[in-house]
Amino acid sequence: MRQRILSLRQQGETLNRWLNIRMKTILPELMERAELDMWIVIARENNEDQILSTLIPAPALSARRRTILVFSRNEDGTIERLNLGPAGSEMDLVYNSIRQNKQDDQWLFLRNVVKKRNPKTIGVNISETFAGADGLSSTDHKNLLDALKGLDVNVISAEKVAVGWLEQRIPEELEAYHVINRIAHDIIAEAFSSKVIVPGQTTTLDVVWWIRQRIHDLGLRAWFQPTVDVQRQGEEKPLFDTVIRGGDLLHCDVGLHYLGLSTDTQQLAYVRRPGEEEAPSEFEEALAEGNKLQDITANEFITGRTGNEILANALEEACQAGLKARVYTHPIGFHGHGSGPTIGLYEKQDKVAGAGEYPLYSNTCYALELNVVTYLTKWQQEITIPLEQTVAFSAGEVKYLGGRQSKLHLV
Template sequence: MFTKNMILLQLAESLFALVVLASTLVHVTSAQLHPTSLAEYVRLPSLREQAAIQDGWRDERLSRIPGLLNKYRIQAWLMSQREYAEDTLWWSVKGATEYAPHRRTVLLFHTNTSSLAGQPNPLRWVDNTGAVWPELRNILTSYNPRRIALNTDRDVAFGGGLHVGEYEALAEELGEDWMERTVNEPMLGIEHVATRVPGQLQYYRDLQETTWALIEEAFSERVITPGVTTTEDVEWWYREKMLLLNVTTWNHPRVSVITPESFPGWSGTQDVIREGDLLHVDFGITAMGLNTDVQHMAYVLRTSEGETDAPVGLKEGVRRANRMQDIVLERMRAGKTGNDVLKECLDQMKVEGIEGQIYSHPIGDWGHSAGAVIGFTNLPEYVPVLGELPILPNTYYSIELYAYSFVPERNETLRFRLEENAYWDELDERWKFVYGRQERLHLINATAAHPTQPALAFVVQP
């Protein structure tokens, strides 16, 4: 016998399906389906091979800097840093086997094709005697650049990495005449860090698959025993497992039990996981100078009651979040600002009757990388500075968001929080997910646990 809530839910599902279908007829969806098979842990090349690959990517990116300088009418780009006081850009220009700049490391990128022809670009000094300064002054005198970029931006990390002490040293050693030619242009650092290089995508896809494999194993009966395992246990399982896979992370995994009150923070919840719980994870891995950032959700089946699938209301919530992902990818275009995209998305969500929030960001060299952001959790409609930056072509983005959805089976409204990494496909001229996207909940079936494999689950000591 149908209840009133069941009838209303079916009507809502039908209406939502029609809206999505109509939108799909107008826009070819940028999203791809949930992978049909379980993800696998992908073995990366040896560390020695990885270093050679990464240095090739670095050289390709460095070769583009003179053109980038010309684009912004700048003739020289000067970076100065010391060990443990690195410029933010250092990590995107260094070699794979360099872990810090030694002593004082000074880099000078330039566009000179005459007096510096045949010399390295960048010119590089490693010095702790002061010998760098007369040599740098001689180079500048020879080249005579009109505009010299320094990374002094107060708002953008990728254009503001020059430490105060280094700035003061430059001002003293270069003198007033040269310092008057210095300019602040944060787009140099943003574009350098954000732009992908050929051959990188295949390895990034491998990292994404490994990220999915970690989630699929963590959100399974191999790791979780309802009534025993805690969310914190699962977080530390991720950390230990990543060590075995020879990858690391840029943020501690955050595992939560979703409730109407729970929302993104910088830590997960501290709950014992039980049947009927809706789980969430936010984490990413780091390898080969690349970072992933993914959020998935899982449901712990009530196997003691014979449950074999997640409630319909939870599935509906995932579908709504998927539709929001489509909306974001359809409206992201190079040249638009992050705030332009955000407004267009919010307007379309209103048309389709979807409530939620978007807080998407660039990813790549960093988990939160260089470029325009599309919303923040605390700035849901407009983001100063970073939201006014333009969307760049040929980049990676983390499509991060949540949809509100009422779950009749629980008589509560929950946030369905998803995140996947996407890239711009130049041939198809649209955004695509690097590996796929979550379209169905991971299901944890306690009755499927193998009795001879309890060591993979964490046990809470009394």
């Protein structure tokens, strides 16, 4: 597993290569689609716009005092990339750093940059719907408007560009995403094995912290605290702090971050009783119902459909197939809970205002998150099969990044 993980220097080189490709291919298309002449991103140290980390090259880790980036669309459709800071830093790997004198007033300098290029529409990161597109602080928003006062320019939300930038992936990222998800799958497989779990001794919290430590030891980062729970005969609800026993159905939720991309995975394991070689067939059949719901939902992914339309169609088809289903799929990429079309929420299975009305675009990724409830004759009770798998929507089809779980882990 460790051999798949690049050194920090190699990671930085990879991320910078991807960033330059994204700037040349994705950004021009997004600005044309949004009809923006200019996109201005402003962030202060210790109060960074969330999108800034996706725009600065390695090894930069944050804003420097106040970082101002200007993306100006040329007549030929190409994008001029400006850093309103002095040359001589890692920013030069991606940007033309043009404010040579550090003593120059930054806002006056920005005004002159805008005046020279004479855009009609300027987009800034303000959005009521998407947090990832709402990173401009109120202070910097006010300062920007003051700096541009008197110029014939319309300052509007850059939501379409910001969301598109966050959600769209280049081929190289999609290829790497397979490897990143295989790492996540391997960590779960190791956690759900006799190497980590001794029935009657190991607790669910032991496994949680083993997963968290494993991610850390590999030099990766968990973007949320993992969870491990148990469904058990005679228990109405999952148990989150208990000793694991034979006959238990284990479930985990694990998300890690590597090469700028997030994973979000839920898988299941059966803890064998003494003498059992496999899980009882009913458990595997229940997992197959979860896979069926994945296929039903994935088949509803069609370019231009909104999240709400995908949700409604998937639930209707699941009902016709006799599944007791719930779908709550979210965009994923730079952030675990990313920007783009929301396809249901756990507690909201009709429609989602705002993000649910956003359309589906190609070359975007999602945590295909859902569950089915099925009756287990062996236990004389219902069980829930929650599944979550990172997928890509590209060339009109959904691809399971790194594969998907179609057989229970066995402990």
